[in-house]
Amino acid sequence: MTNIDTTTLIDWLHRFAAVAADKREWLTELDSAIGDADHGANMARGTAAVIEKIDAAPPATIDELLKTAGMTLVSSVGGASGPLYGTFFLRMGMTAGAVTELDAAGFGAALRAGLEGIVARGKPEAGDKTMFDAMSPALDAYDAAVAGGTDLPAAVRAAADAAATGRDATTPLVARKGRASYLGERSAGHLDPGAASTTLLFETLADAVAG
Incomplete structure (x- = not known):
C-alpha cells in the first residue's frame, strides 16, 4: 500500500472503537490510579458514538470522515479526552482536505496537524x-520512516x-499536566492512561493499513 484511502480510515476507526471497548476496564484501571477513573468509559462511549455516526451515513471524503469523528468525540466524551481526541481528528480532517486518499507524506502532514491541535489546546510537552x-x-518515527523511503505499512x-x-x-514520570499532576510525586510509578489509549490508536491504524 502506497496511499491510505477513506475505506482504510473507516476500518481504522472501527478497529479503534472495538479495542477501546475491549480495553475499557484496563484504561479505567490506569485512570483510577492517577485520574478520575473515567478514561476507559469515555473512550468506549466516544468511539462507539463515532461508529454509529459514520455507519449511518458513511462519509465519502477523508476530511468529512475525520471531521465527523472529531465533532462526535467532542460532543460525546467528557473530561479532557473528548476535546483532545476530537481536536486531533478535526485538525487531521482540515489538513487532509476533500480527497479520497492520501500518500504517505500527505497522511503524515495530517497526523502532524492533529498533534499540533492537541498542543494548541492542552499545551503538553x-x-x-x-x-x-x-x-x-x-509521529517522529513515522516521518523518519517515510523520509527514509519506507513503505506506508x-x-x-x-x-x-x-x-x-x-x-x-511515562511510568516513572511525575505528571505535570492534567488531573494526575495534582498527585505530585505519587503520580510516578503509574502508566499514563492517555498515552495508553494513544498507543491503541496507532496500533489499530497499523493493523488497518496492513489489512
Missing part, C-alpha cells in the same frame, strides 16, 4: 506524562512501536 509522550515519538508500524515505547516511558 515531552515528559509531562500525557498522550503527547506517545503521540509525538510516534512499515512506517505506520514504526509509529505504533514508538508510541508503545513512549507510553511505557
Whole structure:
C-alpha cells in the first residue's frame, strides 16, 4: 500500500472503537490510579458514538470522515479526552482536505496537524506524562520512516512501536499536566492512561493499513 484511502480510515476507526471497548476496564484501571477513573468509559462511549455516526451515513471524503469523528468525540466524551481526541481528528480532517486518499507524506502532514491541535489546546510537552509522550515519538518515527523511503505499512508500524515505547516511558514520570499532576510525586510509578489509549490508536491504524 502506497496511499491510505477513506475505506482504510473507516476500518481504522472501527478497529479503534472495538479495542477501546475491549480495553475499557484496563484504561479505567490506569485512570483510577492517577485520574478520575473515567478514561476507559469515555473512550468506549466516544468511539462507539463515532461508529454509529459514520455507519449511518458513511462519509465519502477523508476530511468529512475525520471531521465527523472529531465533532462526535467532542460532543460525546467528557473530561479532557473528548476535546483532545476530537481536536486531533478535526485538525487531521482540515489538513487532509476533500480527497479520497492520501500518500504517505500527505497522511503524515495530517497526523502532524492533529498533534499540533492537541498542543494548541492542552499545551503538553515531552515528559509531562500525557498522550503527547506517545503521540509525538510516534509521529517522529513515522516521518523518519517515510523520509527514509519506507513503505506506508512499515512506517505506520514504526509509529505504533514508538508510541508503545513512549507510553511505557511515562511510568516513572511525575505528571505535570492534567488531573494526575495534582498527585505530585505519587503520580510516578503509574502508566499514563492517555498515552495508553494513544498507543491503541496507532496500533489499530497499523493493523488497518496492513489489512
